[in-house]
Amino acid sequence: MESLSASGVPVLAERGRDGGWMLSEGYRTSLTGMKPQEIGSLLLTADTAILNALGIQEDFSSAARKLEAASSKLPDSPLAYLNQRIHIDGAGWHPSSESYPFLSLLQEALWENRQVKISYMRDGECKERLISPLGLVAKRGVWYVVAGTEGEFRTFRVSRLASAEITEETFARPEGFELAAYWEQSTALFKSALPRFPAKLLVNGRAMEELERERYVSITNSSAAAQPEWLSVDAEFNTLDSACRIVLSLSPDVIAVAPGELVGRIVSTLAETATLYKTPMPLRGITEE
Secondary structure, X not given: OHHHHHOOOOEEEEOOOOOEEEEOOOOOOOHHHOOHHHHHHHHOOOOHHHHHHHOOHXXXXXXXXXXXXXXXXXXXXXXXXXXXXXXXXOOOOOOOOOOOOOHHHHHHHHHXXXXXXXXXXXXXXXXXXXXXXXXXXXXXXXXXXXXXXXXXXEEEEHHHEEEEEEEEEXXXXXXXXXXXXXXXXXXXXXXXXOXXXXXXXXXXXXXXXXXXXXXXXXXXXXXXXXXXXXXXXXXEEOOHHHHHHHHHHOOOOEEEEEOHHHHHHHHHHHHHHHHHHHOOHXXXXXXXX
């Protein structure tokens, strides 16, 4: 009974012939005993690929929805607390080889609303800042920390931190700050600032989905082409080099139509490649079997 009481269960003792141990009237178990970190460990560590391979993705999704529904009814929802501090942008997830020696430290600062003194590598220079961590975001296998610093919100790539130290100073989270909304807006602004290289393409229908998955391609328009099973596509790349690389990687199911600069670059690249393959094997340093 002492152990139950110490764990937060309201057990009472009543003396007398009809007495005994009892629960406080109206007591019900709930998720209030779960810490945000505990809920996060259940939801954030699930590997979609593993769940799909085992055929239990739907079971996990159902369990997560139930946990979220139950948690959201609490006055101080642990899940809401978690969502404000960690955001997983699952679009185009790819494994990353980057290391994050300060990720655990940043998590600790998030839970405690404490400021962190960091040294950050940018453009070959190491700069020092005092940040108020507001959230962690994972995108394409890369971790970022969103923080308040010098009166504005900034995003830092965690792998570029040269050092990090939690201070004794605490901070108040900005009222109304939404991590997911900030990240979406920040991503949109970043994309709008990227260089644009528009092009017209002919795309075989079977390759359209693969083209749409390309990170540095934006499809602005598509319509049926004169050739059966082909589409006429207007796309935006970041640069000429990027456009050439992507089109060649999807050939022969993607053909550049315009501009002439792109078409000429692809033709010359293909010609150079064909010449290399026509070169006798010994001249290429390869022993013919």
